Amino acid sequence: xxxxxxxxxxxxxxxxxxxxxxxxxxxxxxxxxxxxxxxxxxxxxxxxxxxxxxxxxxxxxxxxxxxxxxxxxxxxxxxxxxxxxxxxxxxxxxxxxxxxxxxxxxxxxxxxxxxxxxxxxxxxxxxxxxxxxxxxxxxxxxxxxxxxxxxxxxxxxxxxxxxxxxxxxxxxxxxxxxxxxxxxxxxxxxxxxxxxxxxxxxxxxxxxxxxxxxxxxxxxxxxxxxxxxxxxxx
Amino acid sequence: xxxxxxxxxxxxxxxxxxxxxxxxxxxxxxxxxxxxxxxxxxxxxxxxxxxxxxxxxxxxxxxxxxxxxxxxxxxxxxxxxxxxxxxxxxxxxxxxxxxxxxxxxxxxxxxxxxxxxxxxxxxxxxxxxxxxxxxxxxxxxxxxxxxxxxxxxxxxxxxxxxxxxxxxxxxxxxxxxxxxxxxxxxx
Ligand SMILES: [Zn+2]
Ligand SMILES: [Zn+2]
Numbered sequence: 309x310x311x312x313x314x315x316x317x318x319x320x321x322x323x324x325x326x327x328x329x330x331x332x333x334x335x336x337x338x339x340x341x342x343x344x345x346x347x348x349x350x351x352x353x354x355x356x357x358x359x360x361x362x363x364x365x366x367x368x369x370x371x372x373x374x375x376x377x378x379x380x381x382x383x384x385x386x387x388x389x390x391x392x393x394x395x396x397x398x399x400x401x402x403x404x405x406x407x408x409x410x411x412x413x414x415x416x417x418x419x420x421x422x423x424x425x426x427x428x429x430x431x432x433x434x435x436x437x438x439x440x441x442x443x444x445x446x447x448x449x450x451x452x453x454x455x456x457x458x459x460x461x462x463x464x465x466x467x468x469x470x471x472x473x474x475x476x477x478x479x480x481x482x483x484x485x486x487x488x489x490x491x492x493x494x495x496x497x498x499x500x501x502x503x504x505x506x507x508x509x510x511x512x513x514x515x516x517x518x519x520x521x522x523x524x525x526x527x528x529x530x531x532x533x534x535x536x537x538x539x540x541x542x
Numbered sequence: 543x544x545x546x547x548x549x550x551x552x553x554x555x556x557x558x559x560x561x562x563x564x565x566x567x568x569x570x571x572x573x574x575x576x577x578x579x580x581x582x583x584x585x586x587x588x589x590x591x592x593x594x595x596x597x598x599x600x601x602x603x604x605x606x607x608x609x610x611x612x613x614x615x616x617x618x619x620x621x622x623x624x625x626x627x628x629x630x631x632x633x634x635x636x637x638x639x640x641x642x643x644x645x646x647x648x649x650x651x652x653x654x655x656x657x658x659x660x661x662x663x664x665x666x667x668x669x670x671x672x673x674x675x676x677x678x679x680x681x682x683x684x685x686x687x688x689x690x691x692x693x694x695x696x697x698x699x700x701x702x703x704x705x706x707x708x709x710x711x712x713x714x715x716x717x718x719x720x721x722x723x724x725x726x727x728x729x
Contacts, residue, residue: 344645344679345585346592369679373646380680 343381344369351417352394357384363393363417391418586644590614593682605687607638615640618654619687627695628718635728636666636690638683648677651686658724660697660708668693669703 342349344365351363359381361369369380370388377386590609597607607619617638623629635654641647651673653666661669672681672689702708710717 346589346596346682347585365679368646373643373679378678380678383678 349394352396353417354392354394355379355384355386356390356392357382360394364414366391367414388418393417393420395420583642586640586642587614589645590640593684596682597684600684602684602688605684605691607683607687617649617683619651619683621687621691621694624691624695628714628721629694632721632725633727636687638686645679645681648673648681649683649686651690655728656724656726657694658704658707658721659694660699660702660704660711661693662707663703667703669698669701 340349340352340360341347342352342362342365343359344361347362349360349362352360353363353366354360355366357379359379361380366386370377370386374380377388378384379386591614594607594609604622604624605619607617610616610618617640619636619638620633621636622633623631633655634657636651637654638649638651640649651668651670653662653668655666656664657666663669668690670689670693672678673686697708697711699708699711707717707720710720
């Protein structure tokens with residue numbers, strides 16, 4: 309309604325509240341606003357440069373109005389196959405606007421690209437990988453932690469400690485990077501600082517990142533124990 | 543603006559329109575409801591409304607903007623000349639008119655107050671790349687006004703609309719005198 313200006317004094321105090329209704333700018337929701345419509349992003353999609361949009365908004369910008377493939381915010385190149393959809397919890401909403409743009413068919417939002425399922429952190433992983441040579445390294449860390457939690461499993465942990473010497477030879481092998489580390493692994497250097505010939509490099513470190521509450525001192529402890537047992541068994 | 547040719551908009555549109563009127567009196571309640579064909583108008587209204595809120599909250603100094611009384615697609619803005627430029631102490635009114643496909647297309651922005659500037663012509667037209675081919679849908683009224691404000695102090699004299707101003711720019715003292723001479727503040 310076109311409220312009369314006589315109401316201004318009574319309206320002014322309401323401004324903050326009406327702005328929070330209509331415009332989440334001031335709250336945390338501001339981080340989830342589309343950079344084009346300034347509204348809460350619907351069918352949210354994120355560019356590689358990290359900018360959030362509604363999929364229909366970004367599509368319209370890229371295909372109808374702009375003749376470049378630039379991010380509206382930072383001008384970075386946008387490659388559509390590299391867009392990342394955001395799936396929050398709850399309904400798979402479809403933006404009503406995507407249906408109602410005259411003469412424009414907005415395709416479905418690009419789907420997420422799902423990497424392989426992470427290997428289960430148990431001994432089976434070791435057993436399977438143990439037969440495949442290189443794959444062993446992926447299962448090695450988890451096997452060690454299992455041996456830490458349960459003494460009866462320590463035998464399983466013992467075998468890797470023998471293999472370990474062989475694994476050293478692989479570290480310089482091209483297969484090492486391709487096969488064992490699908491994600492960029494931390495630099496091997498800190499791993500080697502564990503000392504001795506039990507240093508495992510990057511895969512070892514990655515495995516430990518999966519274990520919450522697993523202190524940095526623990527690997528040393530296990531390695532020490534394994535080393536002792538290895539001596540005894542020999 | 544919304545066209546008159548279709549009245550069968552649903553209640554949703556109606557409700558959304560009412561939100562718009564939370565600000566100053568706007569056209570929404572006087573105009574016919576947006577037609578289904580211009581559902582996009584709805585998002586334009588929403589975005590302009592959120593820009594208005596943000597502008598009112600931001601308290602930027604030296605720039606301001608507000609919709610005209612009866613049309614949220616037409617805004618009046620003001621910018622003041624920045625300190626330490628030849629435009630210091632002057633204030634300029636601008637008009638911004640938003641297309642139906644805003645923010646995918648830029649608004650038309652013109653000086654209403656005469657501005658003696660290399661990139662502003664006698665009709666108030668502005669030559670600024672972000673208002674033409676460098677427009678991005680992530681820009682808003684605020685970034686436009688800030689850009690124009692900085693354009694005042696940093697003109698592009700290589701492709702001027704006002705050649706006289708461009709020629710004089712090198713002599714800042716004379717330029718300042720010219721600005722003062724030609725400046726006609728709007729009441
Ligand atoms: Zn959007
Ligand atoms: Zn970006």
